[in-house]
Amino acid sequence: MPNPTAAILIIGDEILSGRTREGNAYYLAGELTRVGIDLAEVRIVADVQDQIVDAIRTLSAKYDTLFTSGGIGPTHDDITADAVGAAFGVGVDVRADAHALLARHYAARDAEFTPARMRMARIPDGARLIDNPVSVAPGFAIGNVYVMAGVPSVFQAMVASVLPGLVAGAPVHSHSLKVMQPESEVAEPLGALAARYPALSFGSYPFEVTQGYGVNLVLRGPQGEELAQAWRDMRDTFPGGE
Amino acid sequence: MPNPTAAILIIGDEILSGRTREGNAYYLAGELTRVGIDLAEVRIVADVQDQIVDAIRTLSAKYDTLFTSGGIGPTHDDITADAVGAAFGVGVDVRADAHALLARHYAARDAEFTPARMRMARIPDGARLIDNPVSVAPGFAIGNVYVMAGVPSVFQAMVASVLPGLVAGAPVHSHSLKVMQPESEVAEPLGALAARYPALSFGSYPFEVTQGYGVNLVLRGPQGEELAQAWRDMRDTFPGGE
Structure with a gap:
């Protein structure tokens, strides 16, 4: 059975302008793998x-699960909740449970619960809240869409909240072999190896160091005899690898 | 008048698996801004x-310019050229000019020009080549789509080739000079040269061969008297270059 699939949609002018280097997709990719x-x-x-x-x-519609990152803070241009409501054809309003979480949070800090902060309690009708142990303002999930904050520490905490509840396929195991040859030299033997194990995934990732060119070969697949056999075969094919 | 718009499409399983953190979009975002x-x-x-x-x-179709990154190396899974050909409804084959560039490159290194390496000369019909001063294998442009390598140093060199033409709306011409000195030795005279011609673009791309270290110096700009003068000046500054 193939693994479940996911996508991530990142909302943020600060990424597109080059001001901030995106890191949430990178983090999520590792966690999902x-x-x-x-x-x-x-x-x-x-x-x-x-x-x-x-x-x-x-x-x-295209993937089993969609994650979003960003656009759910207190500022006027944080429009993700409205966009999600529009995509699902449901209303969006301040909701009692989210409002209570935030009111309690600000009261405990003697901070004012301003209208801007109240925007963070706007939730599409029918959504479930996603716990935010870092800064309280919740994310939410509706259908197969998980709407999370863009701030990396909050995003990561929300991913940790959500992942265990998603149905996971078989975990992928991987083996890496560092070979000090240019990628163009390993391409043919690696292609032959990949042809012998069509159910496994073979990748090659070139790098350059002062001593010359090299490539990291990565073999991925579900744990088992075929993966073990392919890994032995890969090391025999590139005996200089380490 | 609003600014022109662009998008970037990144092709790469190694990003989606979480193995590599994407950096080319971040680099391009800064350059475009x-x-x-x-x-x-x-x-x-x-x-x-x-x-x-x-x-x-x-x-x-949606944006003025589309850049792509990745999937144009020598391995069996590098399918970007075929995908671009299919998107534009044109054929893809080994092309004489790209083949000649690569054949000369491998001959100079006494390296075999293998079928895997020959894949890097496969270019969609009607495309223009994009210069690769780092590792020779060219990118290409067809319509408003610029197809570039995923390796960051090559991607950045190709962006430097392409950007001046998009902004000026005039074709960019380039001159290359191979200098057998370490990059650290050419940095100062090259900087002085660049300061004399602020409207032109100067790049330096180091390489290592069995005979030692060298650097490809690349001068880019709209064709004209200033470019010609700067090119004479560059050859006078580095008389050993070829």
Whole structure:
């Protein structure tokens, strides 16, 4: 059975302008691989409602799960909740449970619960809240879409909340072999190896160091005899590898 | 008048698996912002031909310019040229000019020009080549789509080749000079040269061969008297270059 699939939609002008280097997709990719879900697509769009709505509709229909990152803070241009509501055809309003979480949080800090902060309690009708142990303001899930914050520490905490509940396929195991040859030299023997094990995945990732060119060969697949056999075969094919 | 728009499509399983942190979109975002082009969307898809073809068609229709990164190396899974050919409805084959560049490169290194390496000369019909001063294998452009390598140093050199033509709307011409000195020795005289011609672009791309270290110096700009003068000046500054 193939692994379940996922995509992530990142909302943020600060990424597209080159000001911030995106890291949440990279983090999520590693976490999903670990639990046997294939990240199949990443999209980054600007804070423009039509584009967000289009991307949510397309990606949530195409893949088993869609994650989003960003656009759920207190500022006027944080429009993800409205975009998700529009994509699912449901209303969006301040909700009692989310409001109570935030009111308690600010009261405990003697901080004012301003209208801007209250925006963070706006949740599409019918969504489930996603716990935010870092800064309280919740994410939410509706259908197969998980809407999470862009701040990396909050994003990571929300991923940790959500992942165990998703149905995971078989975990992927991997083996790496560092070979000090240019990629163009390993391409043919690696292709022959890949042809012998069509159920496994072979990748080659070139690098350059002061001593010359090299390539990291990575073999991935479900744990078992075929993976073990392919790994022995790969080491025999590239005896200088380490 | 609004800024021109662009998107980048990144092809690479190694990004989606979480193995590699994507950096080319981040680099391109900064470069485009600097020259007044708005990066409007980023997509990352797997090495799957249908997905690449779909994304090329959608993004090249929606934005003024589409850049792609990855999938043009020598390995069996590098399918970008075929996907671009399919998206534009043109054939893809080994082309004489690209073949000649690579044949000369491998001959100079006494290296075999294998069938895997010959794949790097496969170019969609009607495309223009994009200069690769780092590792020779060219990128290519067809319509408003610029197809570039995923290796960051090569991607950045190709962006440097392409950007001045997009901004100026005039074709960019380039001159290359191979200098057998370490990059650290040429940095100062090259910097002084660049300061004399602020409208032109100067790049240096180091390499290592059995005979020692060297650097390819590349001068880029719109054709004209200033470019010709700077090229004479560059050859006078590095009289050993060829």
